[in-house]
Amino acid sequence: MPNHINDLFSVLSSVGKFTAHDIQQFEQKAVLKHFTKGTELLSLGQISQAVFLVVSGSTYQFELDREEIEEQVIGLYTAGDWCFNHASFVSQRGSRSVIKAYSDVVVRELSIFSIHQLLASSPAFFQLGALLERGVDRLTYFNSANNAKEKYEMLVSKNPLLLQAFPLKMIASYLNIAPETMSRLRAKK
Amino acid sequence: MPNHINDLFSVLSSVGKFTAHDIQQFEQKAVLKHFTKGTELLSLGQISQAVFLVVSGSTYQFELDREEIEEQVIGLYTAGDWCFNHASFVSQRGSRSVIKAYSDVVVRELSIFSIHQLLASSPAFFQLGALLERGVDRLTYFNSANNAKEKYEMLVSKNPLLLQAFPLKMIASYLNIAPETMSRLRAKK
DNA sequence: AAACGCACTTGACAAAAGTCAATAAATTGG
DNA sequence: CCAATTTATTGACTTTTGTCAAGTGCGTTT
Known part of the structure; x- marks a missing residue:
């Protein structure tokens, strides 16, 4: 896109x-x-x-x-x-x-x-x-994602542009996970 | 229904x-x-x-x-x-x-x-x-449900007939929770 | 009746995720 | 440009949920 x-x-x-x-x-x-x-x-x-x-x-x-x-x-x-x-x-x-x-x-x-x-x-x-x-x-x-990590990885691979366009807080809400959880997923990989 | x-x-x-x-x-x-x-x-x-x-x-x-x-x-x-x-x-x-x-x-x-x-x-x-x-x-x-309990309660209140029509295993799968978790939710209340 | 499969339950434990709190970094507004 | 607000990170802890395993009850089959 x-x-x-x-x-x-x-x-x-x-x-x-x-x-x-x-x-x-x-x-x-x-x-x-x-x-x-x-x-x-x-x-x-x-x-x-x-x-x-x-x-x-x-x-x-x-x-x-x-x-x-x-x-x-x-x-x-x-x-x-x-x-x-x-x-x-x-x-x-x-x-x-x-x-x-x-x-x-x-x-x-x-x-x-x-x-x-x-x-x-x-x-x-x-x-x-x-x-x-x-x-x-x-x-x-x-x-189809079973956990927060899978959801995040699906987003990264399919809609990477969203990560630049929106604050992580909103993306976390979109994925229905706590922003802290999201932040930790990012730190790991 | x-x-x-x-x-x-x-x-x-x-x-x-x-x-x-x-x-x-x-x-x-x-x-x-x-x-x-x-x-x-x-x-x-x-x-x-x-x-x-x-x-x-x-x-x-x-x-x-x-x-x-x-x-x-x-x-x-x-x-x-x-x-x-x-x-x-x-x-x-x-x-x-x-x-x-x-x-x-x-x-x-x-x-x-x-x-x-x-x-x-x-x-x-x-x-x-x-x-x-x-x-x-x-x-x-x-x-809109935040956890397994809310999902189950939504089903009970809105689609109680499903509980009679299908095995709990299938309902658990439908709600995307482990059958054991579902069984425990039922035992509590 | 015995053997079997299946659904369901229960316990013990492990993993995942949420919450609260403190702090750092970035953004915004005057 | 600085203060104020928002956003993001990190740690410690709690809660929720999943996993594995064992056991029960029930109906079907042979």
């Missing part, structure tokens, strides 16, 4: 086969938006109406505990990542998580309406279904 | 508003099928072409480790539950998990094609999206 997405071609190509015309269509529908650091792209209780492709900067997604104090990180996104609340988007219920800009961020926003238009314009966009599925992959990703 | 689903009305009503005609349509498209104990409803590598509504009996879903020996349970389903591999179904890739009949089981099978037909016949079936989403809920369900 590059630090900044200049060409949509490389991003979309990883999903399926698209013609130049398809990509042009996409570019038209997926409007560029800028969010300053700390802004919420999706708020608590809000119904998700769009998915975001991170162009530059980083965003994260978190849930709140009962007292709405502790933040449990459930997603970390950098340039090239698709970021959205899958549950809220698919079922059109209020979101139980928040998506927030961790830094100043540029995204391409693709609304449900635009997705329907793209689907109508070219069958290639059915591949977007696979794309949406990736949002879930992230959540179920670390299920 | 009842032990046996006689009327589709109650099942569908929990998803959205359906007319008698809608339900009749559904009944026609979702064909009844019988699987004997141990039969695979979805095999490893197979691309999921349908979702199943369990009518009676029970099914389970599991992943295999690298040596294909250890089974990691990722889903337990009894009457009234929708059972399918969300990732394979949505993205149309080969399944990395297996769905198997734990007992003799009767299901209603709803193919992708039938879903498209239902969507075309009535807008009410857009609510099926929410239904499909529930498959994911199960996976992400126990993420």
Whole structure:
């Protein structure tokens, strides 16, 4: 994943086969938006109406505990990542998580309406279904890891860029381990 | 959840508003099928072409480790539950998990094609999206639990019927805890 | 009835991870 | 640029969980 997405071609190509015309269509529908650091792209209780492709900067997604104090990180996104609340988007219920800009961020926003238009314009966009599925992959990703060390090593090998983009505290929360445990894992190897 | 689903009305009503005609349509498209104990409803590598509504009996879903020996349970389903591999179904890739009949089981099978037909016949079936989403809920369900005790108590309070339908060994695997740990949790309270 | 397999329990111990506390390093804001 | 805050590390200790092993109860088979 590059630090900044200049060409949509490389991003979309990883999903399926698209013609130049398809990509042009996409570019038209997926409007560029800028969010300053700390802004919420999706708020608590809000119904998700769009998915975001991170162009530059980083965003994260978190849930709140009962007292709405502790933040449990459930997603970390950098340039090239698709970021959205899958549950809220698919079922059109209020979101139980928040998506927030961790830094100043540029995204391409693709609304449900635009997705329907793209689907109508070219069958290639059915591949977007696979794309949406990736949002879930992230959540179920670390299920196969049996302990903290395995989780950390999976992250290092598959998403090394996250280590530079986010503080370890957030990464520890994402992996659902104590920051001290994470710090010790790093010291060992 | 009842032990046996006689009327589709109650099942569908929990998803959205359906007319008698809608339900009749559904009944026609979702064909009844019988699987004997141990039969695979979805095999490893197979691309999921349908979702199943369990009518009676029970099914389970599991992943295999690298040596294909250890089974990691990722889903337990009894009457009234929708059972399918969300990732394979949505993205149309080969399944990395297996769905198997734990007992003799009767299901209603709803193919992708039938879903498209239902969507075309009535807008009410857009609510099926929410239904499909529930498959994911199960996976992400126990993420909010911090330890084995919380996981077990969540299961007891939300899915008590599973305790009767499946051996504790499988439930322990589903919760990703050692069967001994589970046994001790039960002894305490 | 005896032998067997299987699920479950229990005990003893080891390993893993969390908590609390002190400190160091880095970042931010005035 | 310095003070204040946040973030990361490290040590000591506790709690939780896993592992290994032995034993019990129950149903099935022969």
